[in-house]
Amino acid sequence: MTTLYSQIPSTDRLLRDEAFASLLTTYGHSRVTQTLRQLQDEARAAIRDAQRLPAWCENWAQAASQRLEHENSHALRSVFNLSGTVLHTNLGRAVQSQAAIDAVTTAMGSAVTLEYDLDGAGRGHRDRAIAALLCQLTGAEDACIVNNNAAAVLLMLAATSAGGEVVVSRGELVEIGGAFRIPDVMRQAGCILHEVGTTNRTHAKDYRQAINANTAALMKVHTSNYHIAGFTKAVEEAELVELAQEADLPVIVDLGSGSLVDLSLYGLPKEPMPQALIAAGVSLVSFSGDKLLGGPQAGIIVGKKALIEQLQHHPLKRALRADKMTLAALEATLRLYLHPEKLTQNLPTLRYLTRPQAEIRDQAQRLCDALTARYSEFALRVEPCLSQIGSGSLPVERLPGAALTFTPHDGSGRRLEALASEWRTLPQPVIGRIYEGRLWLDCRCLDDESRLLEILLK
Numbered sequence: 001m002t003t004l005y006s007q008i009p010s011t012d013r014l015l016r017d018e019a020f021a022s023l024l025t026t027y028g029h030s031r032v033t034q035t036l037r038q039l040q041d042e043a044r045a046a047i048r049d050a051q052r053l054p055a056w057c058e059n060w061a062q063a064a065s066q067r068l069e070h071e072n073s074h075a076l077r078s079v080f081n082l083s084g085t086v087l088h089t090n091l092g093r094a095v096q097s098q099a100a101i102d103a104v105t106t107a108m109g110s111a112v113t114l115e116y117d118l119d120g121a122g123r124g125h126r127d128r129a130i131a132a133l134l135c136q137l138t139g140a141e142d143a144c145i146v147n148n149n150a151a152a153v154l155l156m157l158a159a160t161s162a163g164g165e166v167v168v169s170r171g172e173l174v175e176i177g178g179a180f181r182i183p184d185v186m187r188q189a190g191c192i193l194h195e196v197g198t199t200n201r202t203h204a205k206d207y208r209q210a211i212n213a214n215t216a217a218l219m220k221v222h223t224s225n226y227h228i229a230g231f232t233k234a235v236e237e238a239e240l241v242e243l244a245q246e247a248d249l250p251v252i253v254d255l256g257s258g259s260l261v262d263l264s265l266y267g268l269p270k271e272p273m274p275q276a277l278i279a280a281g282v283s284l285v286s287f288s289g290d291k292l293l294g295g296p297q298a299g300i301i302v303g304k305k306a307l308i309e310q311l312q313h314h315p316l317k318r319a320l321r322a323d324k325m326t327l328a329a330l331e332a333t334l335r336l337y338l339h340p341e342k343l344t345q346n347l348p349t350l351r352y353l354t355r356p357q358a359e360i361r362d363q364a365q366r367l368c369d370a371l372t373a374r375y376s377e378f379a380l381r382v383e384p385c386l387s388q389i390g391s392g393s394l395p396v397e398r399l400p401g402a403a404l405t406f407t408p409h410d411g412s413g414r415r416l417e418a419l420a421s422e423w424r425t426l427p428q429p430v431i432g433r434i435y436e437g438r439l440w441l442d443c444r445c446l447d448d449e450s451r452l453l454e455i456l457l458k
């Protein structure tokens with residue numbers, strides 16, 4: 001035992017070793033020393049518990065290097081999203097356009113006109129430039145930007161309706177996941193939820209009968225992540241606006257994703273558009289920046305000038321406001337919508353959603369040809385598959401695409417799990433999906449084919 005302990009080299013001796021020179025340059029003296037102390041402790045523990053030195057003691061420099069490299073790898077890493085879900089919340093939703101990336105890079109590295117008015121050298125307000133763009137795109141009078149759509153809903157309710165009742169259909173008491181539930185948000189905003197109608201049917205008279213002296217607003221919530229079919233009835237926004245005008249109340253809408261372009265023009269299922277609601281006379285509409293819009297995480301509220309003013313001056317706005325990077329990315333994204341003819345080229349989300357099935361299938365076939373020999377324990381096949389839009393957008397719609405599938409020759413589920421987990425540890429992890437006894441790599445969102453091949457062929 002004592003002889004084993006004596007084989008653990010001293011920190012000083014190790015640090016003088018030539019093999020440590022580059023580690024010291026890269027990581028600095030204190031981090032390398034700290035790592036060596038940890039390794040020495042682990043070696044002593046191994047001697048105490050197992051009466052032997054761990055195998056890595058053969059090469060202390062290599063062990064320290066691996067440890068430091070591992071600690072240095074970022075928690076937020078780039079992955080291949082081959083999961084079949086285009087807007088995958090756990091994978092960061094929308095991939096940003098080159099225009100947004102460039103705008104953020106500039107905003108990060110320099111001072112910017114965030115709240116600075118170059119004309120009058122006075123203090124502008126940070127949403128102003130984007131508000132002008134949003135008005136142009138949606139026909140609204142004004143706009144307000146916050147951190148995400150959950151924040152937008154909270155702010156709309158708090159600023160317009162705190163202390164009062166907000167009338168919502170029982171068919172629209174949505175839970176989005178991650179603790180966003182309309183009744184809870186309502187309570188946090190200081191509003192009283194007044195439910196009307198039933199799960200499947202709500203009529204205009206239900207809203208009308210609910211209006212009383214304490215009513216502050218009528219609200220609609222887009223049922224983005226579920227679908228009620230059959231004997232159903234909901235009240236259209238335009239009809240609700242008429243009703244609200246009689247009682248001098250605002251109509252507020254949580255649109256969820258919202259799309260600034262008519263998706264049916266691209267052969268995609270239609271998603272409601274904020275501009276249609278503005279045209280119908282809705283007072284405030286909120287939607288996400290990183291769902292179908294294809295921009296950064298943000299909550300966008302468009303609507304009537306007087307109400308947006310109220311939102312801008314509410315104390316919560318200060319707590320929920322977006323930072324310069326978000327605003328830069330959002331502005332660049334919105335500018336792409338000024339040139340709709342090029343959107344499917346310039347906006348990655350729309351590019352993925354509109355990729356022709358044949359193109360995806362050809363890509364999957366190229367991967368299949370290149371990878372078959374390397375993955376000989378599996379049968380590789382190109383199969384048609386259905387991708388999801390994700391993030392609660394159009395929950396029942398599916399997009400026909402193609403995937404490269406891996407089926408273990410021996411049918412072993414464990415082998416499949418092992419492959420999926422091996423891919424999660426790659427320098428750029430590859431995220432697929434296991435179902436029906438196969439591992440599926442949906443190629444819809446695959447941009448860098450050669451990098452994927454390089455990684456999977458190692």
Ligand SMILES: *Cc1c(COP(=O)(O)O)cnc(C)c1O
Pocket residue numbers: 148149150151153174176180221222223224225254255256257287288289298299391392
């Ligand atoms: C997605 C969604 C939200 C939450 O939006 P985030 O941008 O994720 O905060 C709220 N309401 C509806 C209807 C949604 O679909």
